[in-house]
Amino acid sequence: MREVCGTPIMAVVKADGFGLGAIRVARAAVSGGATELGVATIDEALTLRAASLEEPILAWMLHDGARVGEALDAKIRLSLTRRAQVAEVARLAAGLGVVAEIELEVETGMHRSGCSEADWDATLDEARRAEASGWVRVIGVWTHLSGCSPAHFTEPLETLGRAADLARRKGLRPRVHAAASLAATIDPRTRLDLVRLGASLVGIEPVRADPVGLHPAIRWESHITQLHDVREGALVGYGRHRIDSPRRLALIPVGYADGVPRRASPTLGVLTRTGHKLPFIGTISMDHAVVDIGDLEVSPGEAVVLIGDPLRGEPGLADWADALDTIEQEILTGLGDRVARVESTSAWPA
Known part of the structure; x- marks a missing residue:
């Protein structure tokens, strides 16, 4: 700039x-x-x-x-x-x-x-x-x-x-x-x-259609805490979302108090270390979100990316803003205090 x-x-x-x-x-x-x-x-x-x-x-x-x-x-x-x-x-x-x-x-x-x-x-x-x-x-x-x-x-x-x-x-x-x-x-x-x-x-491009080459300044990571095998017809979260077929679900310990709006489900989700996109399913809670993992083999403790670098195939701030019909600034300033801000120059933790 x-x-x-x-x-x-x-x-x-x-x-x-x-x-x-x-x-x-x-x-x-x-x-x-x-x-x-x-x-x-x-x-x-x-x-x-x-x-x-x-x-x-x-x-x-x-x-x-x-x-x-x-x-x-x-x-x-x-x-x-x-x-x-x-x-x-x-x-x-x-x-x-x-x-x-x-x-x-x-x-x-x-x-x-x-x-x-x-x-x-x-x-x-x-x-x-x-x-x-x-x-x-x-x-x-x-x-x-x-x-x-x-x-x-x-x-x-x-x-x-x-x-x-x-x-x-x-x-x-x-x-x-x-x-x-x-x-x-x-x-x-x-x-x-x-x-x-x-x-x-x-890192927010002033004009997305004509970028000046800014690099993302945020990478929001979390991890999987639990896995659940869910039967057809079961409910997910506080809402009335019913599973239409047997599913494997994973719990992510972030919710709307951390900056994941309730309306982020099911449009948005997380990305695994292996590049698999896992959509949110059911209603986002204050402290938790649930993702559909399909047939993917994952384990508790595995890292996931909520917001990262689009050039790596990760969901970016702009993706979140578009999906939520807002601007990147609102997403950033909406991150809760429980989300740790850690300075890092590496894409993934060693």
């Missing part, structure tokens, strides 16, 4: 690093060339600071009761959207005796977060006063882009440009950024002074 964008990279590691561990993903991203980090909340930012990550960190969701003072003390950059927020951050910074670094998010068409155009003047004037006080430094003006094609980005980029121009006329010197992984990949106009990459850093 560094080669694709040619622009400084903010590694976005919100939602616990897209479910893979924020500290782990942040360190990997920094070692790969990211110059700063981005998260949604102050709590996420403080977790990174506590792990001795010293790179600039931007937090862009300031909910009521957020630990703003702690963030300023830890040199966390804060994204603000209203005049009152700017004034309050300036007041807190002065009281703490620290210089607050802030960015101003503007609303450019997504209608989610950001300062509306009607409020730009008041908010930027407050930012100028805050910077003149010596307790605030305005780092940037930025936005989230809506849409999924270059045609969708034109109007938001023009709106962002107007906001940045107004900020400069008022004496501020902000950098400007807009692009996340998709926009940064498909539209060079969006790269500006910085790109914010999240999904692409964990």
Whole structure:
């Protein structure tokens, strides 16, 4: 992605690093060339600071009761959207005796977060006063882009440009950024002074039909715990699924509390070490899933893959997303805490 964008990279590691561990993903991203980090909340930012990550960190969701003072003390950059927020951050910074670094998010068409155009003047004037006080430094003006094609980005980029121009006329010197992984990949106009990459850093291709060559960052393995010979007409799980012929079934110790949605059965399943696909059967439970092993000879303790590398014939994140009518990000961030995150460079355990 560094080669694709040619622009400084903010590694976005919100939602616990897209479910893979924020500290782990942040360190990997920094070692790969990211110059700063981005998260949604102050709590996420403080977790990174506590792990001795010293790179600039931007937090862009300031909910009521957020630990703003702690963030300023830890040199966390804060994204603000209203005049009152700017004034309050300036007041807190002065009281703490620290210089607050802030960015101003503007609303450019997504209608989610950001300062509306009607409020730009008041908010930027407050930012100028805050910077003149010596307790605030305005780092940037930025936005989230809506849409999924270059045609969708034109109007938001023009709106962002107007906001940045107004900020400069008022004496501020902000950098400007807009692009996340998709926009940064498909539209060079969006790269500006910085790109914010999240999904692409964990191996999710921005455009599956035109991949840039990202490698999967996740391999989810489990194992078989029990085998059952089941007669015709028997029930499987809590549901009312009846077996239409005698079957051999295997139990896998993962369920919907771990990130296997109930609707994953029967479309999805697992892959054995020998490359055999075993479909889920019956209703997924909170802690368990059952697979149909047919005539395959397997043993308790044998490893299986839930999500792996499609190039090896394994089910990938995209396969799960397609089968569940969602996106890869939802699958990743839905993995439960009981699923151990272990760093590994090998395809299978030795």
